[in-house]
Amino acid sequence: MKPAPFTYFAPRSLDEALSLLGQYGPDAKPLAGGQSLVPLMNFRLAKPRYLIDLNRIPELAYIRRDDGRLAIGAMTRQFEAERSDEVARHAPLLREALRLVGHPTIRHRGTVGGSIAHADPAAELPAAAVALGAEFVVRGPRGTRTVPAGEFFLGPFSTVLAPDELLVEVRIPAVPPGTGHAFLELSRRHGDFAIVGVAALVGLGPDGRIERAALTLGGAGPTPVRARQAEAALLGAPPTEDLFREAGELAAREISPTSDIHASADYRRRVAAVLVRRALAVATELAKKGG
Amino acid sequence: MADLHRIRVSVNGTPYEATVESRRLLVDFLRYDLGLVGTHVGCEHGVCGACTVLMDGRSVRSCLLFAVQADGAEIMTVEGLAPDSQFHPLQEAFWDKQGLQCGYCTPGMLLRAYELLRENPNPTEAEIREAIAGNLCRCTGYQFIIEAIQEAAARMAGTAGSR
Numbered sequence: 001m002k003p004a005p006f007t008y009f010a011p012r013s014l015d016e017a018l019s020l021l022g023q024y025g026p027d028a029k030p031l032a033g034g035q036s037l038v039p040l041m042n043f044r045l046a047k048p049r050y051l052i053d054l055n056r057i058p059e060l061a062y063i064r065r066d067d068g069r070l071a072i073g074a075m076t077r078q079f080e081a082e083r084s085d086e087v088a089r090h091a092p093l094l095r096e097a098l099r100l101v102g103h104p105t106i107r108h109r110g111t112v113g114g115s116i117a118h119a120d121p122a123a124e125l126p127a128a129a130v131a132l133g134a135e136f137v138v139r140g141p142r143g144t145r146t147v148p149a150g151e152f153f154l155g156p157f158s159t160v161l162a163p164d165e166l167l168v169e170v171r172i173p174a175v176p177p178g179t180g181h182a183f184l185e186l187s188r189r190h191g192d193f194a195i196v197g198v199a200a201l202v203g204l205g206p207d208g209r210i211e212r213a214a215l216t217l218g219g220a221g222p223t224p225v226r227a228r229q230a231e232a233a234l235l236g237a238p239p240t241e242d243l244f245r246e247a248g249e250l251a252a253r254e255i256s257p258t259s260d261i262h263a264s265a266d267y268r269r270r271v272a273a274v275l276v277r278r279a280l281a282v283a284t285e286l287a288k289k290g291g
Numbered sequence: 292m293a294d295l296h297r298i299r300v301s302v303n304g305t306p307y308e309a310t311v312e313s314r315r316l317l318v319d320f321l322r323y324d325l326g327l328v329g330t331h332v333g334c335e336h337g338v339c340g341a342c343t344v345l346m347d348g349r350s351v352r353s354c355l356l357f358a359v360q361a362d363g364a365e366i367m368t369v370e371g372l373a374p375d376s377q378f379h380p381l382q383e384a385f386w387d388k389q390g391l392q393c394g395y396c397t398p399g400m401l402l403r404a405y406e407l408l409r410e411n412p413n414p415t416e417a418e419i420r421e422a423i424a425g426n427l428c429r430c431t432g433y434q435f436i437i438e439a440i441q442e443a444a445a446r447m448a449g450t451a452g453s454r
Binding site: 001002003004005006007008010034035038039041042043051053055079102103104105106108109189190191 | 312313335343352355359
C-alpha cells in the first residue's frame with residue numbers, strides 16, 4: 001500500500017524540530033531512519049498528519065567521548081556506529097548488537113536513537129542499552145531530562161517520551177577494564193528481529209570470581225528484561241559451566257515472553273536458557289583475556 | 292490539498308527537478324515520475340530488497356524513503372550500471388551463470404552486489420551470502436546468484452576462471 005497523505009517538514013536544527021513537535025504534538029511523528037516507521041505508514045498502521053524529518057539536522061549525528069562516557073547522537077546511523085573505533089573500544093557490546101540489526105542496507109539509514117525510541121521489545125539496541133546502563137538524553141519544551149535506559153521502556157513500542165519530546169543522545173558509561181561482553185540471538189534468518197536476544201557483561205575480580213554481571217534479554221517480555229535473579233546468582237561465584245547453566249534456568253523463569261507466529265512462550269524460555277548460558281561463557285572468556 | 296515539494300535529484304548522473312507529493316515513495320518517483328522502471332517494487336515494507344538503489348553511494352530501500360528526502364542526493368539505479376547499453380561485468384556474469392530466473396529481485400541483487408564488490412573486491416562465499424541476506428529471491432535458491440557474483444569479482448579483477 002501507499003502512505004496516507006501527510007504534511008512534511010525538514011527542520012535544519014533541533015530547536016526548529018522541537019518547535020514543530022510542540023506545535024503539532026500528538027498529530028506529528030518524528031522521522032529518523034524510517035526503517036520501522038515508513039513500513040508502518042505504507043501499511044497505514046501509522047497515519048501521522050505531520051511528519052517531522054530529523055535527517056537534515058547534522059547536530060544530532062555524532063559519536064564522542066564525553067567525561068569518560070560515550071555519547072552517541074540520536075541520529076547517528078547504525079552503520080556509522082558499527083564502524084566507529086570509539087564504539088569498538090568503549091562499548092564493544094553495542095557493536096555486537098549493531099551487527100545484528102537488520103541488514104547493512106537497513107543500517108545505512110537506521111539510526112541508533114530511532115531504534116531505541118521505537119522500542120520494539122525484540123530489538124537489539126534497547127536490550128544492549130539496558131545491559132550497558134545507558135542513559136538517554138531527552139529534549140522537549142520543558143527542557144532537557146536524562147532517563148536511565150532501565151526506566152525508559154514502558155511496553156511494546158511505548159516509552160516515557162511525550163509526543164513533544166525527542167530522544168537526542170545515548171550516553172554509555174565507561175565499562176570497567178576487564179569486562180567481557182556478548183550479544184547472542186536466535187532469529188529465523190540473519191537480519192530478522194530476534195526470537196530471543198541476550199546481552200551479557202561479565203567482570204571478574206582478582207580472585208577469578210564474578211564481580212560484575214549484567215544480563216538483559218530481548219524478545220522476552222514487553223520491554224527489554226533485566227534478569228536480576230540470574231545476575232544475583234552470578235555475583236561472587238566462580239565462573240563455571242554449571243553456574244552459567246543455572247543462571248540460564250533462572251533467567252528463563254524470570255522473563256515473561258509471549259507466544260506469537262514465530263515461537264511459543266515456552267520455546268522462548270528454552271532458547272533464553274541456552275543463549276544466557278552461551279553468552280556468559282563467551283563474555284567470561286573475553287573477561288579472562290582482559291575484556 | 293496535497294502537500295507538494297520541489298526537489299532536485301541526480302539519478303545516474305542526470306539531474307532532475309520535479310514537484311512531488313510528500314508521501315511519494317522514492318521507488319515510485321523513480322518508476323512513475325522518471326520512467327526508470329528498472330527498480331522493482333516488491334514488498335513495500337523493507338523486507339525483500341527488490342527496490343534497493345544507491346543513495347549517495349550507499350544501498351538503501353527506496354520503498355522506505357520518501358522522494359522528498361532524496362532532495363539534493365545522488366541516486367544510482369540499475370540503469371546506471373549500464374549507462375551506454377554496455378553490460379556491467381556483474382550483469383554479464385548474472386547472464387552467463389544464470390543468476391536469475393524471473394528477474395524480479397535482480398536489480399536489487401545487482402546493486403547490492405555492486406556495493407559489496409566495491410568494498411570487498413574478493414569476497415568469500417560466506418561474505419556474499421551475508422551481503423545479499425537482505426535481498427530475497429524466490430526462484431534460484433541463491434546458488435547461481437552467488438556463483439555469478441564470484442564470477443564477476445574474478446572478471447573485474449582480471450582473473451576470470453574458466454568455470
